[in-house]
Amino acid sequence: MPENAVKSLADLFPESERVFYERAPLTQVVCQLKFPKILRIESQPPADFQDDIRGMFPLLEQVQMQVPAELPPEIAQMIGLSMAAGNFLFRSEDRKTAVHLTAETLSLSTSSYSTWESFKALLWPVMAALEQRYRPSFYQRVGLRYVDIIKRSDVNMAGTPWSHLLKQEVLGALASDQFEFSAEESTHRMRLRAADGGQLNFRYGLVKVRETQETAYRLDFDFFREEKVEVANAKPTINGLNAMVGRAFRWCIEPVLHDALGPKPIPLG
Structure with a gap:
């Protein structure tokens, strides 16, 4: 493990207030546990x-x-x-x-x-x-995956450049108009590992919505720990993965998209 690797994947994404999105772009959530x-x-x-x-x-x-x-x-x-x-x-x-x-x-x-x-x-x-x-006996892998498909039509922003809605770090070359309006395909996959053993498979890029052929953007976060997790520690581990998913999504989007999704605070407790 490189000396300058982050201690936890949470260190990559700043803390943010937990919210409920009225127009959440989530299409699938999966929790998987692997055992002997x-x-x-x-x-x-x-x-x-x-x-x-x-x-x-x-x-x-x-x-x-x-x-x-x-x-x-x-x-x-x-x-x-x-x-x-x-x-x-x-x-x-x-x-x-x-x-x-x-x-x-x-x-x-x-x-x-x-x-x-x-x-x-x-x-x-x-x-x-x-x-x-x-x-x-124990769990060998504990994972939590959230798949978001962001459709601009759902937030009344059809035609709005992706660079107004998503961070440049996520868009890459698509942050430039000359690439965005010519691109028919742009997909990326990144695998990250932190010093504490936490891992993330992050898939992101343009997708076509089958029913309407609208061009949308996928943010697919698969946070997991591929190591021995005692049964008693499974729930705290899953809760920790969920906290990182929320922070990662907020890091990817610009404030204008956050507001357009209709955030509502989640009461504590």
Whole structure:
């Protein structure tokens, strides 16, 4: 690790007031935990786990496994490749939020995020169900990913240059008009590691909105710790990752976009 590496990823992004955005550009939030393989998840249907979370996630799917193209279907069925053992998806009734359980991972994802508090109200019981029913020894990776798709039409700024809305450090060459108005594609990926072990996969750049073909800008933050995390420390670790996501987003945007998104303070407690 270089001597001048930051101690924590939080040091890269200044502190900022927590707010709720009325016009938040979030399209997906995912929390994933990886743990040493538990064979019981593969060998037995997770009936008790389902009972624990069924009130929030009543719909069950067993995830299809990718079958090699060269393998005849009858052979795939014979050896049990038609469905992936120990690969289950539990969905909310509106299908916007899902829990994915495998023999090595647990994740909660949603396309209907409102606040961290409401997300935790789903995440903590799901983690409790895993820990009670399967007792993972520890976690090997704890990650939290937020995907924002900023559409200028959503904030009545269609045609406004990106340089008015996003920091030059994020835009790169797109901060110059001569590049922005000619660019059809601009994508970037950066991986950062701090001295304390925190890591960030940061993907950002132009994207096309499929339904409208509008050019939008993606800010995709995947904060994680890829190291041994004791079960008792998982919640504080996840809370710490969430705090950095908010600071990173605020660092990327200019005040005019912050105001246009309709920030509302989140009461303490």
